[in-house]
Amino acid sequence: MTKHTSLSRRGFLKNAGILGCSLAASPLLTPVSLASTPGDHRLVVIVLRGGMDGLDLVRPVGDPLFSSLRPDLSADQNALPLNDFYALHPAADRLHSLWKSGELAFGQAVSTPYRDKRSHFDGQDILEAGVDANGAIRDGWLNRLVQTIPNSSLRTAFAVGREDLLILNGDAATSGWSPDVTLSLSEATRLLMKKVHQNDPLFSSALSEAVDLTEVLHPEMLITTEEAADDPAEMMSDAMRMAREHGSISGIASFTAEMLRHDTRIASFSIGGWDTHVGQARNFKRALSKLQDAIMTLKADLGPVWEKTTVMAMTEFGRTVRQNGSKGTDHGTGGAIVMAGGAIRGGQVYGNWPGLEEEALYNRRDLMPTADIRLYAASAMQGLFSASTSDIEGTVFPGLDLSPGLPKIIA
Amino acid sequence: MSFDPNIAQTRFGYGPRLGLDAPKSVSQMLDMLAGPDTQAERFPIPGFVDIYDHLKEVKQLTIAVRKARNKGGPAVEKTIAARKKKYAQMNRKREAWFISTLNRCTTTEDAFRERLVRFWTDHFTVIGKGPQFRSVASTFSEDVVRPHVNGRFVDMLKASSTHPVMLHFLDQFASAGEGSKLAMQGKRSLNENLAREILELHTLGVDGAYTQKDVRSFANLLAGFALGEDGRYRFHPRKGNPGPEVVLGKRYGRKKPRVDDVFEALEDIARHPDTARYIATKLATHFVSDIPDPDLVRALSGSFIESDGDLMALYEVLLNHPAAWAPERNKVKQPFDFVASSVRALGVPEGTLTAMKRKQRNLVFFGPLKLMGQQWETPNGPDGWPEDSAHWITPQGLAARIQWAVSAPSALDFKLPDPRDFVETALAGQASDATDFAARAAETRWEGIGIILSSPEFQRR
Numbered sequence: 038m039t040k041h042t043s044l045s046r047r048g049f050l051k052n053a054g055i056l057g058c059s060l061a062a063s064p065l066l067t068p069v070s071l072a073s074t075p076g077d078h079r080l081v082v083i084v085l086r087g088g089m090d091g092l093d094l095v096r097p098v099g100d101p102l103f104s105s106l107r108p109d110l111s112a113d114q115n116a117l118p119l120n121d122f123y124a125l126h127p128a129a130d131r132l133h134s135l136w137k138s139g140e141l142a143f144g145q146a147v148s149t150p151y152r153d154k155r156s157h158f159d160g161q162d163i164l165e166a167g168v169d170a171n172g173a174i175r176d177g178w179l180n181r182l183v184q185t186i187p188n189s190s191l192r193t194a195f196a197v198g199r200e201d202l203l204i205l206n207g208d209a210a211t212s213g214w215s216p217d218v219t220l221s222l223s224e225a226t227r228l229l230m231k232k233v234h235q236n237d238p239l240f241s242s243a244l245s246e247a248v249d250l251t252e253v254l255h256p257e258m259l260i261t262t263e264e265a266a267d268d269p270a271e272m273m274s275d276a277m278r279m280a281r282e283h284g285s286i287s288g289i290a291s292f293t294a295e296m297l298r299h300d301t302r303i304a305s306f307s308i309g310g311w312d313t314h315v316g317q318a319r320n321f322k323r324a325l326s327k328l329q330d331a332i333m334t335l336k337a338d339l340g341p342v343w344e345k346t347t348v349m350a351m352t353e354f355g356r357t358v359r360q361n362g363s364k365g366t367d368h369g370t371g372g373a374i375v376m377a378g379g380a381i382r383g384g385q386v387y388g389n390w391p392g393l394e395e396e397a398l399y400n401r402r403d404l405m406p407t408a409d410i411r412l413y414a415a416s417a418m419q420g421l422f423s424a425s426t427s428d429i430e431g432t433v434f435p436g437l438d439l440s441p442g443l444p445k446i447i448a
Numbered sequence: 449m450s451f452d453p454n455i456a457q458t459r460f461g462y463g464p465r466l467g468l469d470a471p472k473s474v475s476q477m478l479d480m481l482a483g484p485d486t487q488a489e490r491f492p493i494p495g496f497v498d499i500y501d502h503l504k505e506v507k508q509l510t511i512a513v514r515k516a517r518n519k520g521g522p523a524v525e526k527t528i529a530a531r532k533k534k535y536a537q538m539n540r541k542r543e544a545w546f547i548s549t550l551n552r553c554t555t556t557e558d559a560f561r562e563r564l565v566r567f568w569t570d571h572f573t574v575i576g577k578g579p580q581f582r583s584v585a586s587t588f589s590e591d592v593v594r595p596h597v598n599g600r601f602v603d604m605l606k607a608s609s610t611h612p613v614m615l616h617f618l619d620q621f622a623s624a625g626e627g628s629k630l631a632m633q634g635k636r637s638l639n640e641n642l643a644r645e646i647l648e649l650h651t652l653g654v655d656g657a658y659t660q661k662d663v664r665s666f667a668n669l670l671a672g673f674a675l676g677e678d679g680r681y682r683f684h685p686r687k688g689n690p691g692p693e694v695v696l697g698k699r700y701g702r703k704k705p706r707v708d709d710v711f712e713a714l715e716d717i718a719r720h721p722d723t724a725r726y727i728a729t730k731l732a733t734h735f736v737s738d739i740p741d742p743d744l745v746r747a748l749s750g751s752f753i754e755s756d757g758d759l760m761a762l763y764e765v766l767l768n769h770p771a772a773w774a775p776e777r778n779k780v781k782q783p784f785d786f787v788a789s790s791v792r793a794l795g796v797p798e799g800t801l802t803a804m805k806r807k808q809r810n811l812v813f814f815g816p817l818k819l820m821g822q823q824w825e826t827p828n829g830p831d832g833w834p835e836d837s838a839h840w841i842t843p844q845g846l847a848a849r850i851q852w853a854v855s856a857p858s859a860l861d862f863k864l865p866d867p868r869d870f871v872e873t874a875l876a877g878q879a880s881d882a883t884d885f886a887a888r889a890a891e892t893r894w895e896g897i898g899i900i901l902s903s904p905e906f907q908r909r
Contacts, residue, residue: 086828155644155663156654158831199821200828201839215844218819220851226895229886230850230902236880237904239780239841244850246843269855269894276851277815284818309828314619314641362630362637363622368644400660 420447625689
């Protein structure tokens, strides 16, 4: 295979829109027919790593203490109005357009049950495991959700990106792939590779998934014995070009949308860069831009499926209410959840506002959480997958009590 | 189960290379490690002080850009171009240091040292942030890890906690004590980042006996670090907090903040039994198994306490423990180690790597490492790279390794070995029947090599 064949074939597939058809027709992606997949709703969970500052994104401008606690961070007067109390970060203009069309909502003053040590890594583990503060970190809550869904298959849930996501790890078989990776092997070599890996379960299952997925995702990179490359170095450049074209957050979101348009109902990926101890004005904007890229790409690429979709962006904890001396904020407790999609009841900021007076703060430093973030996820599960209270309280979020009532976030 | 040269070179080294001998005994490995650091001399990488002038230059160029922007006119483009050129120059240096690191790992018989250097560099993870520091993370390993890799833990901890790249990465330059003059004037305030990560990641571990209050007091004790004109840390009492501070139940310092009080606290924290247990678990996990043998962890932890953090004594316990020589290959090589051991097994001459052009380096090393999930010097956060095999051998992670194994060796300017010989060199007689067959059945030389490097026998250790 030469570079030209590869490119022209890829170009052809893309332009003719055949990639989509080939996906639907592939036996690998459709082990079950569309009719028997677990319902029509889609849930995307974006893990925001580093502690997203919910007070910077969803600003309580109606609270008289807000500007005095954050003189620099609240200085920009161009925050985008949400309602008579909250305003959106000035750089969140694309999210604001979704707000106006009723496809965006927030929950303010939420948190996981994690308290006090404020470690990113423990905080993320507890967020993804969906357990109480001292719960065992074994598997992820999205995986346990899949276990409760009838007729689920390998492609029902998909982890996207290079990292191994705890939130989707567990007993239910789920898929994982990063759209910037290619695997171009001749048929003969592919068979030999399988043989070499066959006695090592970790390697053989990873390889067979990799082969299945690349056959479907990048058919242009497949090499039959007849057209096998005689120049492996050129293959390397091809692979790196694919990596450049598909490695951005938009590439990840675009791939996620592609999967969701077919058999996948639950997907997750992560966005980092939220740990804004220093120079928050600049650094927060950068991470926010990625979040907006992700959500807007999902909307654009999902097409009509967007109407059936709920996106939830969650973080391990919020940040300190007061700005610190380096115009940033430190690890805190209460934060915000972002919800988007055609399936939600948008245009609202859910949650009770705890106030910013020193005695109203958690440990006199953090926003006091007024709701467990898992209640939002539970509400989505009920609305999207008809999850039962007993499944949620017993399996997905063991120990969570739903009786205080859930925010009604699904339309 | 006891010493075995094959296990020694793969589990505790970078694997075989024609012309280099496998270790002969535990004492030979330890003697080499106790001896001089010859690879650092052979493939030099500068320390922070040596390159600090470059960082100053970046700062000057940035000031020039700002001034030009305020004034407007043709100077704007000129100053931006000058700064861009400087960034490119720094990036070329960083890439050259990567090649030196790779050469050190691929051409040494003292390979346990290189593995330990990577282990400790990851333990004290730094990430070069921002325009000044982004290219210079490599200096940390030279200044902090290599000089103390066969010394005492507390010395490495002190060096780490005062290194400019660490102080910058964890925002310590920006921190001032709660009661400091600067904080009183409203110019600065306390930043907890370094204090928290020293306790959580470098010493006691997240399950260790510390609270948020300890983090806060320790941050107050640490406040005061700044960067001196000579590229070494300075301690400014006016940034520090009027003490004393109580950390883990002990009082440190007095009214006037001093750096010696920081060192005193670090000595106590390094000696804490939680630190011993945490370091013991990490070391056993990194070298032996994702779920380490409890007896090995106990032995290491005991040695750490008894010898007061003497690292040579710690390694001796590791290498003399039967669990270290278990025949099961429980660990998967992380991507850098996979690439380094491949280059080593292939026998790529050091000159070939040194002579690589920028584009080729990106194609063969930097791009693929990113795809395999281990972008060079860019872990997700201060907790460094994950250990567990399942994290690395995902469909996408394994695909990236296989793609590299098949195509990268051919992109290097040297003659590929015959797969029938290479299956012997690379796997040192440990090839499974399937791998032995596949290596011979491959249609081309490069596919045969790719299959051998992709095999679980090669990727596990």
